[in-house]
Amino acid sequence: MESILNFISSNQQIIYIVILMIFVGIEVIGHVPSVLHTPLMSGANAIHGVVIIGAIIVMGKAETDNYLALGLGFLAVILGTLNVVGGFVVTDRMLEMFKKKKAS
Amino acid sequence: MELNLLTLCYLIASVTFILGLKMLSNPVSARRGNLVAAFGMTVAIFATIFLYEDNGEKLHNYVWIFGGLIIGTIAGTLAAKKVKMTAMPEMVSLFNGMGGACAALISAAEFYHIYELHKDSPATAFAELATVGHYITIVAGAIIGTISYTGSIIAWGKLNGRVKDYSFKGQHIVNMIVLVLVIVAAVWAYQSTLGNILVPFMLIGFFALIYGVLFVMPIGGADMPVVISLLNSFTGVAAACGGFLYDNKAMLTGGILVGAAGTLLTILMCKAMNRSLTNVLIGSFGGGNKTTAVEGAAGPQGNYKEISLADAAMVMAYANRVMIVPGYGLAVAQAQHTCHELEKILEEKGVEVQYAIHPVAGRMPGHMNVLLAEADVSYDKLLEMETANDVFKTTDVVLILGANDVVNPAAKNDAQSPIYGMPILEVEQAKTVIVNKRSMKPGYAGIENDLFFQPKTSMLFGDAKKVLQDLCTEIKAV
Numbered sequence: 200m201e202s203i204l205n206f207i208s209s210n211q212q213i214i215y216i217v218i219l220m221i222f223v224g225i226e227v228i229g230h231v232p233s234v235l236h237t238p239l240m241s242g243a244n245a246i247h248g249v250v251i252i253g254a255i256i257v258m259g260k261a262e263t264d265n266y267l268a269l270g271l272g273f274l275a276v277i278l279g280t281l282n283v284v285g286g287f288v289v290t291d292r293m294l295e296m297f298k299k300k301k302a303s
Numbered sequence: 304m305e306l307n308l309l310t311l312c313y314l315i316a317s318v319t320f321i322l323g324l325k326m327l328s329n330p331v332s333a334r335r336g337n338l339v340a341a342f343g344m345t346v347a348i349f350a351t352i353f354l355y356e357d358n359g360e361k362l363h364n365y366v367w368i369f370g371g372l373i374i375g376t377i378a379g380t381l382a383a384k385k386v387k388m389t390a391m392p393e394m395v396s397l398f399n400g401m402g403g404a405c406a407a408l409i410s411a412a413e414f415y416h417i418y419e420l421h422k423d424s425p426a427t428a429f430a431e432l433a434t435v436g437h438y439i440t441i442v443a444g445a446i447i448g449t450i451s452y453t454g455s456i457i458a459w460g461k462l463n464g465r466v467k468d469y470s471f472k473g474q475h476i477v478n479m480i481v482l483v484l485v486i487v488a489a490v491w492a493y494q495s496t497l498g499n500i501l502v503p504f505m506l507i508g509f510f511a512l513i514y515g516v517l518f519v520m521p522i523g524g525a526d527m528p529v530v531i532s533l534l535n536s537f538t539g540v541a542a543a544c545g546g547f548l549y550d551n552k553a554m555l556t557g558g559i560l561v562g563a564a565g566t567l568l569t570i571l572m573c574k575a576m577n578r579s580l581t582n583v584l585i586g587s588f589g590g591g592n593k594t595t596a597v598e599g600a601a602g603p604q605g606n607y608k609e610i611s612l613a614d615a616a617m618v619m620a621y622a623n624r625v626m627i628v629p630g631y632g633l634a635v636a637q638a639q640h641t642c643h644e645l646e647k648i649l650e651e652k653g654v655e656v657q658y659a660i661h662p663v664a665g666r667m668p669g670h671m672n673v674l675l676a677e678a679d680v681s682y683d684k685l686l687e688m689e690t691a692n693d694v695f696k697t698t699d700v701v702l703i704l705g706a707n708d709v710v711n712p713a714a715k716n717d718a719q720s721p722i723y724g725m726p727i728l729e730v731e732q733a734k735t736v737i738v739n740k741r742s743m744k745p746g747y748a749g750i751e752n753d754l755f756f757q758p759k760t761s762m763l764f765g766d767a768k769k770v771l772q773d774l775c776t777e778i779k780a781v
Contacts, residue, residue: 202435216555234330237392241391252551257412259357273370282398283379285394
């Protein structure tokens with residue numbers, strides 16, 4: 200019991216963020232029309248590509264002669280970038296079509 | 304100063320993610336929303352590269368970092384630009400898998416980092432090196448990331464037809480066992496000494512890989528959008544674990560935000576099909592035993608009648624109102640431009656042409672809107688399901704292009720049907736129904752469609768693009 204309380208008090212900032220973000224996430228997309236489900240999913244997919252930051256940190260901290268760590272980090276950076284860049288570009292392409300339709 | 308600047312950059316990134324997501328859920332601002340989020344992401348990435356400090360030490364290995372970024376950017380852009388409209392859902396799934404793999408690799412690297420620091424004392428238990436909380440974040444990132452990775456790859460394979468639906472008896476029990484094994488391996492690894500931690504750690508990864516495959520395998524292809532959305536929120540949570548690990552607020556907010564929004568979106572998608580999430584995940588919809596039983600119960604279905612191109616052209620040219628119901632077949636045949644051409648030719652003849660869009664027609668919600676918009680079909684011609692259902696009564700001809708389950712009356716009439724309860728386009732209210740399909744094969748849900756055997760329905764077999772082209776020529780000649 201005490202360890203749980205300790206954990207909460209030593210990480211309270213993070214726990215607050217997590218809880219608030221859950222509500223923000225739900226609130227923010229609450230009224231999305233079904234037409235936008237796919238682009239929204241794709242956009243959210245790009246946003247969780249933020250994991251790339253972790254990959255960059257891993258990579259940047261690795262010893263220059265530790266090839267296993269370098270290799271892992273390098274692969275993670277490539278995959279993360281694919282997620283971010285690919286995700287945003289695909290979403291933009293989807294939405295581009297919606298826009299054209301509005302204009303016509 | 305620089306560190307404070309980094310904090311500011313992360314704050315900006317977090318805010319843009321929230322704003323971006325908010326704007327993405329409104330058709331008018333959606334595109335800008337995507338750009339806003341992309342801008343925030345760029346700020347966060349470059350701030351990390353140049354400003355991040357670990358115990359007062361800057362990051363190094365810049366060559367590697369930029370090498371990876373450049374390779375990823377080029378490959379990602381090319382893949383996203385080249386992919387056909389029809390294959391976009393697959394692409395999203397694939398990118399999602401990459402993100403999951405990235406999160407899993409970060410956890411593996413962190414694990415390895417701790418191992419390296421203490422490898423001189425192989426007798427130390429891992430439990431002494433990391434607190435339970437710390438360990439859980441590492442391992443949760445690894446497990447969730449891995450499941451998301453293999454799950455997404457399978458979902459990708461299912462969407463492009465490379466992986467077939469597969470389920471066996473007691474699959475859900477096997478899945479449960481594998482999931483328990485993952486947790487057992489995780490606990491085992493925590494108790495192990497550094498000297499022999501490799502085996503349990505490998506087992507965590509191995510079982511998580513298997514679980515990802517087993518999790519998606521029995522779910523029918525038609526439900527893949529829901530699964531991808533769910534895996535999407537998984538990856539969000541995995542990214543948040545990384546944020547926890549590095550006390551990085553941008554990763555944490557971004558990850559949790561997607562985790563929460565993704566979960567809600569998954570539920571919304573299920574609602575659009577009038578089904579619950581459990582039903583999608585457990586129901587093994589579209590593949591496996593249940594379907595066969597239903598088909599068997601329904602027995603042989605009567606006869607259907609075919610209609611010739613010339614007749615179809617005649618009926619349509621002399622109609623007052625034609626309603627086109629597009630489905631996946633249209634997307635596969637890439638027939639959206641021809642479809643638009645047909646619409647123009649008919650309008651020249653004074654026929655009113657509209658499109659009835661079912662929310663889950665195609666492989667993704669909104670799939671048909673995107674596809675038709677690509678062919679410049681005007682926005683106000685696309686009717687949503689409720690509106691379309693009112694208009695069908697006054698429609699002369701309904702032309703169904705490669706759609707099947709979304710017009711299956713069994714969803715209304717047959718309580719035994721696996722799609723029972725799903726709202727459908729009630730095309731049988733129109734005077735005539737012309738169905739274009741490649742063959743009599745059942746649709747994605749794998750069930751027979753009564754509609755095809757009704758007296759007012761005629762079949763027009765062939766590839767959607769070819770048939771539409773021929774129809775155009777015929778109608779011009781009328």
